[in-house]
Amino acid sequence: MLFHVRMNVNLPAAMPAEEATRLKLDEKALAHRLQEEGKWRHLWRIAGQYANVSVFDVDSVDELHALLTSLPLLPYMQVEVMPLCRHPSSIRLDDR
Amino acid sequence: MLFHVRMNVNLPAAMPAEEATRLKLDEKALAHRLQEEGKWRHLWRIAGQYANVSVFDVDSVDELHALLTSLPLLPYMQVEVMPLCRHPSSIRLDDR
Amino acid sequence: MLFHVRMNVNLPAAMPAEEATRLKLDEKALAHRLQEEGKWRHLWRIAGQYANVSVFDVDSVDELHALLTSLPLLPYMQVEVMPLCRHPSSIRLDDR
Amino acid sequence: MLFHVRMNVNLPAAMPAEEATRLKLDEKALAHRLQEEGKWRHLWRIAGQYANVSVFDVDSVDELHALLTSLPLLPYMQVEVMPLCRHPSSIRLDDR
Amino acid sequence: MLFHVRMNVNLPAAMPAEEATRLKLDEKALAHRLQEEGKWRHLWRIAGQYANVSVFDVDSVDELHALLTSLPLLPYMQVEVMPLCRHPSSIRLDDR
Amino acid sequence: MLFHVRMNVNLPAAMPAEEATRLKLDEKALAHRLQEEGKWRHLWRIAGQYANVSVFDVDSVDELHALLTSLPLLPYMQVEVMPLCRHPSSIRLDDR
Amino acid sequence: MLFHVRMNVNLPAAMPAEEATRLKLDEKALAHRLQEEGKWRHLWRIAGQYANVSVFDVDSVDELHALLTSLPLLPYMQVEVMPLCRHPSSIRLDDR
Amino acid sequence: MLFHVRMNVNLPAAMPAEEATRLKLDEKALAHRLQEEGKWRHLWRIAGQYANVSVFDVDSVDELHALLTSLPLLPYMQVEVMPLCRHPSSIRLDDR
Amino acid sequence: MLFHVRMNVNLPAAMPAEEATRLKLDEKALAHRLQEEGKWRHLWRIAGQYANVSVFDVDSVDELHALLTSLPLLPYMQVEVMPLCRHPSSIRLDDR
Amino acid sequence: MLFHVRMNVNLPAAMPAEEATRLKLDEKALAHRLQEEGKWRHLWRIAGQYANVSVFDVDSVDELHALLTSLPLLPYMQVEVMPLCRHPSSIRLDDR
Numbered sequence: 001m002l003f004h005v006r007m008n009v010n011l012p013a014a015m016p017a018e019e020a021t022r023l024k025l026d027e028k029a030l031a032h033r034l035q036e037e038g039k040w041r042h043l044w045r046i047a048g049q050y051a052n053v054s055v056f057d058v059d060s061v062d063e064l065h066a067l068l069t070s071l072p073l074l075p076y077m078q079v080e081v082m083p084l085c086r087h088p089s090s091i092r093l094d095d096r
Numbered sequence: 097m098l099f100h101v102r103m104n105v106n107l108p109a110a111m112p113a114e115e116a117t118r119l120k121l122d123e124k125a126l127a128h129r130l131q132e133e134g135k136w137r138h139l140w141r142i143a144g145q146y147a148n149v150s151v152f153d154v155d156s157v158d159e160l161h162a163l164l165t166s167l168p169l170l171p172y173m174q175v176e177v178m179p180l181c182r183h184p185s186s187i188r189l190d191d192r
Numbered sequence: 193m194l195f196h197v198r199m200n201v202n203l204p205a206a207m208p209a210e211e212a213t214r215l216k217l218d219e220k221a222l223a224h225r226l227q228e229e230g231k232w233r234h235l236w237r238i239a240g241q242y243a244n245v246s247v248f249d250v251d252s253v254d255e256l257h258a259l260l261t262s263l264p265l266l267p268y269m270q271v272e273v274m275p276l277c278r279h280p281s282s283i284r285l286d287d288r
Numbered sequence: 289m290l291f292h293v294r295m296n297v298n299l300p301a302a303m304p305a306e307e308a309t310r311l312k313l314d315e316k317a318l319a320h321r322l323q324e325e326g327k328w329r330h331l332w333r334i335a336g337q338y339a340n341v342s343v344f345d346v347d348s349v350d351e352l353h354a355l356l357t358s359l360p361l362l363p364y365m366q367v368e369v370m371p372l373c374r375h376p377s378s379i380r381l382d383d384r
Numbered sequence: 385m386l387f388h389v390r391m392n393v394n395l396p397a398a399m400p401a402e403e404a405t406r407l408k409l410d411e412k413a414l415a416h417r418l419q420e421e422g423k424w425r426h427l428w429r430i431a432g433q434y435a436n437v438s439v440f441d442v443d444s445v446d447e448l449h450a451l452l453t454s455l456p457l458l459p460y461m462q463v464e465v466m467p468l469c470r471h472p473s474s475i476r477l478d479d480r
Numbered sequence: 481m482l483f484h485v486r487m488n489v490n491l492p493a494a495m496p497a498e499e500a501t502r503l504k505l506d507e508k509a510l511a512h513r514l515q516e517e518g519k520w521r522h523l524w525r526i527a528g529q530y531a532n533v534s535v536f537d538v539d540s541v542d543e544l545h546a547l548l549t550s551l552p553l554l555p556y557m558q559v560e561v562m563p564l565c566r567h568p569s570s571i572r573l574d575d576r
Numbered sequence: 577m578l579f580h581v582r583m584n585v586n587l588p589a590a591m592p593a594e595e596a597t598r599l600k601l602d603e604k605a606l607a608h609r610l611q612e613e614g615k616w617r618h619l620w621r622i623a624g625q626y627a628n629v630s631v632f633d634v635d636s637v638d639e640l641h642a643l644l645t646s647l648p649l650l651p652y653m654q655v656e657v658m659p660l661c662r663h664p665s666s667i668r669l670d671d672r
Numbered sequence: 673m674l675f676h677v678r679m680n681v682n683l684p685a686a687m688p689a690e691e692a693t694r695l696k697l698d699e700k701a702l703a704h705r706l707q708e709e710g711k712w713r714h715l716w717r718i719a720g721q722y723a724n725v726s727v728f729d730v731d732s733v734d735e736l737h738a739l740l741t742s743l744p745l746l747p748y749m750q751v752e753v754m755p756l757c758r759h760p761s762s763i764r765l766d767d768r
Numbered sequence: 769m770l771f772h773v774r775m776n777v778n779l780p781a782a783m784p785a786e787e788a789t790r791l792k793l794d795e796k797a798l799a800h801r802l803q804e805e806g807k808w809r810h811l812w813r814i815a816g817q818y819a820n821v822s823v824f825d826v827d828s829v830d831e832l833h834a835l836l837t838s839l840p841l842l843p844y845m846q847v848e849v850m851p852l853c854r855h856p857s858s859i860r861l862d863d864r
Numbered sequence: 865m866l867f868h869v870r871m872n873v874n875l876p877a878a879m880p881a882e883e884a885t886r887l888k889l890d891e892k893a894l895a896h897r898l899q900e901e902g903k904w905r906h907l908w909r910i911a912g913q914y915a916n917v918s919v920f921d922v923d924s925v926d927e928l929h930a931l932l933t934s935l936p937l938l939p940y941m942q943v944e945v946m947p948l949c950r951h952p953s954s955i956r957l958d959d960r
Binding site (some may be wrong): 194239247 | 290292315316319320323324330331332333334335340341343370371372373374375376377378379380383
């Protein structure tokens with residue numbers, strides 16, 4: 001199942017630089033792994049914003065929630081989730 | 097270049113059924129062609145809504161605008177466009 | 193999987209009374225069947241509004257979308273879907 | 289009487305970890321007790337958000353307010369309350 | 385129990401004058417009766433708007449909903465309900 | 481003249497407990513006095529929120545503003561004022 | 577007492593031209609009279625919009641409401657009222 | 673040329689009292705001077721809010737911007753500007 | 769003086785095609801003339817929307833309003849005006 | 865390709881004055897260079913606000929994003945991007 005997720009990141013101005021760097025590295029490592037596993041199907045940056053649009057491919061809402069709550073930056077994100085399904089005009093049976 | 101496009105469709109209640117059917121068929125035919133040409137990369141229905149999330153892959157904003165204005169349903173759509181770019185944590189050079 | 197669905201109904205003032213009555217009866221019959229099948233777990237009216245809060249229990253987003261698009265009143269509804277999951281403070285493994 | 293309550297939690301970044309842990313444990317203990325007493329009928333996590341959707345079953349608005357203000361996390365929550373009533377298409381006389 | 389209700393009225397421009405007049409008279413008659421019964425405790429017009437702020441005093445949410453749905457103008461109203469309770473700084477045990 | 485006032489209170493997390501206590505006591509004492517004088521006609525807590533709905537009965541806008549600016553908690557409040565007048569369907573000449 | 581009133585006008589597209597003309601002439605005649613009486617102190621058009629910002633000088637909220645409801649265009653207006661009072665930095669005791 | 677300006681002031685809770693006092697005195701002195709020069713035509717306090725509605729009379733947008741940016745409280749204000757022009761129903765050629 | 773104007777166009781579905789065509793031709797002819805006169809400095813279409821972003825260069829707010837109200841499509845537009853001025857980081861004294 | 869960018873700047877009150885000054889100087893120097901290169905075509909201040917409206921002329925969304933993320937003030941900005949294209953009523957083939 002596919003879920004459209006938009007994440008807006010907002011790190012506190014007072015966060016020490018090394019903590020921010022470490023968080024971002026951990027986030028990146030996890031993002032790489034989830035993409036390689038095929039769970040995090042798409043990951044795009046929105047131009048000009050510290051925000052992304054993503055598509056997750058999971059077996060359940062619980063799995064989606066577990067993945068999102070494992071993100072190191074989640075406490076500093078505003079997250080919006082929209083469940084997606086096949087569009088009748090899509091030429092693909094499975095548009096991942 | 098990738099653009100994230102959300103389309104909310106709202107056909108007037110007074111539109112005759114045959115006109116609605118014809119518009120939807122024309123829209124579907126054009127959507128098929130644009131997907132086959134690789135211009136309309138992704139097309140998902142948002143669950144429970146007469147709305148879709150799409151990703152277009154075009155050479156310019158002018159081409160994007162020309163594609164969108166060629167859609168038969170455009171006069172009955174609310175459209176939001178967000179330019180996308182490569183995310184630094186993506187494992188793909190080109191996440192189409 | 194559970195999905196929280198809010199439906200706001202807005203019948204056009206110009207709809208003939210018999211058409212409205214028929215639509216509501218069809219909607220009610222389908223709502224009864226889906227509740228009896230356990231797909232439509234909860235259905236509450238929001239006080240003072242022609243709107244409801246519902247909880248659906250389905251196997252996939254596609255099933256949810258199919259159920260919602262089968263509702264006779266859907267063309268006259270504004271629908272918002274939120275995926276739900278188990279809350280860590282819930283005393284139930286499965287709070288349906 | 290049933291009330292639909294949405295709670296969005298937002299702990300200040302500056303809160304010491306042990307204080308946050310203690311607050312969450314106290315909140316959880318109280319949530320358990322209120323669920324066991326049947327006052328807090330449903331408690332779901334909204335996927336991807338530090339937020340829940342709940343249904344309370346109380347004898348009066350004053351009781352609802354007393355329950356909500358007893359929550360240790362309330363000072364860090366944004367709360368929205370909607371009174372619910374029986375839906376004419378519900379198959380249950382009492383959909384708790 | 386007290387509920388704060390705001391009603392915004394919006395009669396369609398196409399409604400015949402006699403129908404509007406009849407609806408308003410019926411609404412007024414019912415409003416009078418509910419005020420005399422003590423159910424509709426307060427009824428104020430918001431200056432410059434076809435809208436009112438009201439306070440209802442009912443035994444349950446179901447009673448509130450039944451009263452509101454009996455209003456002849458309800459199909460042309462946008463209604464917002466907020467449950468009220470005793471304020472700790474009120475000098476009255478029961479501020480109706 | 482009656483004015484509908486909604487006050488949302490938001491004390492900063494960093495405010496020392498004793499300062500918060502003192503402010504609330506001062507606020508309560510003033511609220512008592514203004515209610516006894518008949519200036520602050522109604523004071524209700526909105527269920528689940530650190531917010532109230534009030535009705536003030538004053539001789540002028542200047543008097544209303546003077547009363548509101550004398551509240552110790554005002555610097556921590558968001559305030560919305562709506563002028564009220566007699567509703568044509570009210571059974572009271574003066575619904576205070 | 578001064579009240580700041582913003583009026584947005586929205587005539588239905590289906591209104592016959594002669595009815596629109598008559599309404600506007602009646603509105604203008606009344607606006608002239610109220611300005612000459614000193615009740616309607618200021619009347620400005622917002623650039624590019626069919627909307628105005630006005631300042632009324634009345635003895636009570638009831639008088640304000642009576643003036644506004646006497647406007648022929650009121651059924652086609654969205655109106656927002658804000659009570660004004662003397663600003664402590666104003667050089668005028670009475671800034672009408 | 674007239675411009676309608678709304679200013680909402682929001683001093684940080686952490687600002688030392690003497691700094692706040694000094695800023696307000698400087699603001700007041702400048703407001704007095706600009707009113708005496710006829711640049712700041714009207715200055716009203718919105719009842720119950722730390723906000724004002726003002727009308728400026730300037731020769732150009734650049735002059736308006738220069739005046740606003742000279743205000744000592746500007747860094748703590750949210751400002752909205754609307755250009756005004758003569759209303760066709762105004763009885764004044766120049767409603768300053 | 770420069771003003772930033774955004775215009776969203778919304779022609780009624782019921783407008784006869786020939787009337788829409790005539791309005792658009794008249795609008796285009798006037799737009800051409802105002803651009804040639806240097807009053808309408810920039811005119812861009814927003815991708816995917818029946819909307820434009822424009823920059824007008826006028827001598828006064830009254831002139832801006834006169835130009836905007838002369839547009840044949842104005843009754844079907846939502847218009848937002850923002851006064852612009854020189855940016856301190858601009859390399860141009862006059863960025864038209 | 866042209867992109868309309870609105871930037872709202874919000875420096876934290878706690879930022880030391882010298883840091884703010886340095887950031888603004890660096891921002892200005894970069895803005896000058898990008899304008900001279902023709903990448904940053906227009907840069908206007910919105911009257912009364914610490915905000916600008918800009919038009920960028922770039923070869924791709926990636927270039928736009930790279931330019932925006934190179935701005936020293938970006939971490940303190942809220943940025944909105946709208947892709948622009950040729951308006952059919954423009955008299956210019958290329959309205960930069």
